[in-house]
Amino acid sequence: MEIWRDNVGSISIGRDNSPLHNVGVQDVEAPSILRSTLFLDHVGDVVLTLDSEGLSWDLLDSFETDESVCLGIKFSPKIAKETKFFDVYGVEFVKYGFMHGSNPANVGKYFLSCKFRDSEMHRFRVHGVQKSHTQPCLWVPTTYTFGHKDLETCQLWVNRINASLKIKKERPKNLLVFVNPRSGKANGWRTWESVAPIFSRANVEVKVVVTERAGHAFDVMASLANKELNSYDGVIAVGGDGFFNEILNGFLLPRYRARHPPFPSDFIHSVEGKGNALVPKSNETVPETAHKNEDNSPLISSSTCNRSGLENFRTEDGANPTDQDLEFSRLKERFRFGIIPAGSTDAIVMCTTGTRDPVTSALHIVLGKRVYLDIAQVVRWKASSTANIEPCVRYAASFAGYGFYGDVITESEKYRWMGPKRYDYAGTKVFLRHRSYEAEVAYMETESEKINSFAGKGHLFSRTRAVWGPEKSERAVCRMNCGVCKRRPSYMSTRSPRATPYSRSEETRWRRCRGHFLSIGAAVISNRNERAPDGLVADAHLSDGFLHLLLIRDCPRALYLWHLTQLAKRGGKPLNFEFVEQHKTPAFTFTSFGNESVWNLDGELFHAHQLSAQVFQGLISLFASGPEV
Numbered sequence: 001m002e003i004w005r006d007n008v009g010s011i012s013i014g015r016d017n018s019p020l021h022n023v024g025v026q027d028v029e030a031p032s033i034l035r036s037t038l039f040l041d042h043v044g045d046v047v048l049t050l051d052s053e054g055l056s057w058d059l060l061d062s063f064e065t066d067e068s069v070c071l072g073i074k075f076s077p078k079i080a081k082e083t084k085f086f087d088v089y090g091v092e093f094v095k096y097g098f099m100h101g102s103n104p105a106n107v108g109k110y111f112l113s114c115k116f117r118d119s120e121m122h123r124f125r126v127h128g129v130q131k132s133h134t135q136p137c138l139w140v141p142t143t144y145t146f147g148h149k150d151l152e153t154c155q156l157w158v159n160r161i162n163a164s165l166k167i168k169k170e171r172p173k174n175l176l177v178f179v180n181p182r183s184g185k186a187n188g189w190r191t192w193e194s195v196a197p198i199f200s201r202a203n204v205e206v207k208v209v210v211t212e213r214a215g216h217a218f219d220v221m222a223s224l225a226n227k228e229l230n231s232y233d234g235v236i237a238v239g240g241d242g243f244f245n246e247i248l249n250g251f252l253l254p255r256y257r258a259r260h261p262p263f264p265s266d267f268i269h270s271v272e273g274k275g276n277a278l279v280p281k282s283n284e285t286v287p288e289t290a291h292k293n294e295d296n297s298p299l300i301s302s303s304t305c306n307r308s309g310l311e312n313f314r315t316e317d318g319a320n321p322t323d324q325d326l327e328f329s330r331l332k333e334r335f336r337f338g339i340i341p342a343g344s345t346d347a348i349v350m351c352t353t354g355t356r357d358p359v360t361s362a363l364h365i366v367l368g369k370r371v372y373l374d375i376a377q378v379v380r381w382k383a384s385s386t387a388n389i390e391p392c393v394r395y396a397a398s399f400a401g402y403g404f405y406g407d408v409i410t411e412s413e414k415y416r417w418m419g420p421k422r423y424d425y426a427g428t429k430v431f432l433r434h435r436s437y438e439a440e441v442a443y444m445e446t447e448s449e450k451i452n453s454f455a456g457k458g459h460l461f462s463r464t465r466a467v468w469g470p471e472k473s474e475r476a477v478c479r480m481n482c483g484v485c486k487r488r489p490s491y492m493s494t495r496s497p498r499a500t501p502y503s504r505s506e507e508t509r510w511r512r513c514r515g516h517f518l519s520i521g522a523a524v525i526s527n528r529n530e531r532a533p534d535g536l537v538a539d540a541h542l543s544d545g546f547l548h549l550l551l552i553r554d555c556p557r558a559l560y561l562w563h564l565t566q567l568a569k570r571g572g573k574p575l576n577f578e579f580v581e582q583h584k585t586p587a588f589t590f591t592s593f594g595n596e597s598v599w600n601l602d603g604e605l606f607h608a609h610q611l612s613a614q615v616f617q618g619l620i621s622l623f624a625s626g627p628e629v
């Protein structure tokens with residue numbers, strides 16, 4: 001290939017070595033190679049090449065060799081030499097101005113030959129992403145500023161880079177952003193301000209709504225027509241898990257209709273089953289009693305509860321979905337959620353990006369990453385022991401917890417002014433109370449669960465494993481491009497994607513346990529956070545179609561403290577206690593035998609005396625690529 005170069009003119013060479021003509025913005029189909037001599041800020045003259053993959057550059061004076069030798073010492077340039085388009089999120093003109101000569105710290109060879117040069121020229125900046133050297137989950141923005149005396153040459157490059165970025169269809173162009181100014185240490189707005197420039201550099205249009213009260217984001221999401229929502233590529237929550245939960249419910253409650261999980265007493269003892277094996281009663285219907293919403297939740301009015309609760313969606317056995325269902329299904333496929341962490345816990349961000357960093361999250365969003373997330377549908381049947389049955393649906397993306405977890409969230413609400421520290425304070429208070437609650441839980445048994453209980457009846461080793469759960473080395477931790485999350489769970493294999501695991505009652509077996517529990521929790525994802533670095537359940541996945549039911553039976557306070565300290569430790573084994581049961585299940589039901597009954601859904605209060613929950617595999621997608629742990 002013949003290359004012609006000088007310091008003023010640009011060079012453009014096509015695949016066939018023929019010079020290219022200036023390429024317009026629309027000219028996406030242009031030949032794929034462009035090459036010019038440009039000045040790279042803090043480096044010097046480079047030959048810049050654009051091809052279908054990205055940009056690469058070589059120092060002009062070392063075009064043929066990458067290193068120089070002086071007094072027998074080799075000097076290799078430390079500067080980056082390329083950036084791929086999948087890591088580039090924007091390009092922009094910057095004002096005509098100074099470009100700086102080579103930086104001795106960066107370019108060994110240039111240091112030796114002392115080629116410093118500062119001069120004014122036309123400039124453009126390419127914005128990309130790079131992984132931090134110390135923490136692979138942390139992404140940092142990088143900028144390369146190129147300059148040329150000739151404006152047209154810069155224009156040509158900006159147009160060509162823009163054209164290459166435009167064909168990245170997964171990248172968002174228009175987003176709805178909710179900012180909770182009260183999140184965490186009340187710094188939601190500052191967090192948004194710190195990342196907003198990333199969105200403008202990436203040419204993403206944003207409509208920003210700063211919430212004025214709890215429930216505001218829910219109301220906006222619930223009231224938008226599907227057509228209007230469709231004009232956005234997604235919605236971004238600048239806040240914590242509770243705020244994200246509000247937006248998620250505003251999206252799903254008025255639009256997504258799914259068959260409910262069974263009512264807690266919808267079971268009869270299995271004919272072949274011994275002990276606590278149960279099957280759901282077929283064709284059981286739940287009384288549709290109108291009842292006032294007793295939950296003081298600002299999120300869901302009783303009308304929303306009734307509407308979403310009573311419309312059982314039965315499409316899996318032949319019924320046709322309505323136009324509205326089809327419209328929602330299409331919307332759900334393309335629409336994505338994003339979270340810019342500003343809350344007190346931020347477990348969903350930790351699990352989906354591997355870190356808790358607003359800039360990393362913003363970069364995941366503008367680069368159009370996608371990861372699917374399981375969502376738990378929680379149906380409260382009765383808010384209190386004396387209430388009538390009135391189904392009320394809520395969705396949770398991370399966790400549903402009762403007992404200790406419900407009490408901590410109730411207590412912590414009184415100390416919101418403390419910011420994130422309120423959880424430590426409330427946690428200590430609740431721990432010292434050491435209360436247990438009588439309840440009954442029934443969960444659907446899956447094949448893997450059966451294997452565990454069968455193994456438990458064998459020799460001692462197997463039994464120890466069944467009670468204590470898998471050893472750490474056996475855990476398949478969820479990662480980027482996780483294979484487990486791509487599989488359909490075994491309980492779904494013979495059914496349509498819409499079918500729930502108990503569509504055919506004869507195929508499912510449930511197990512029941514009653515007792516006094518310190519806590520009951522259902523983790524949708526691992527829930528890694530700063531207080532539990534491996535998460536509540538280290539081997540939970542983002543979209544494997546399972547809930548991890550944790551039943552923590554009453555035990556001496558010292559043992560419970562031991563369990564909690566294991567949770568707080570990296571590499572700890574919080575589930576390796578006899579009083580802790582872990583069941584991987586797609587659904588469970590719960591009935592309290594006490595008077596108070598408070599659940600914690602994604603960090604938000606939910607009063608429920610009787611409830612059922614089920615998981616929907618990969619129901620929504622997030623602008624994230626999964627943790628790189």
Ligand SMILES: Nc1ncnc2c1ncn2[C@@H]1O[C@H](COP(=O)(O)OP(=O)(O)OP(=O)(O)O)[C@@H](O)[C@H]1O
Pocket residue numbers: 180181182183184185211212213214215216238239240241242243244246342343344345346347602603604
């Ligand atoms: N403008 C507002 N004023 C008061 N509360 C608000 C406002 N906007 C949203 N909220 C409510 O604040 C609650 C908590 O918000 P968020 O989840 O962002 O922070 P957090 O509780 O500190 O973090 P985390 O949930 O991660 O622990 C949510 O329930 C949300 O409904």
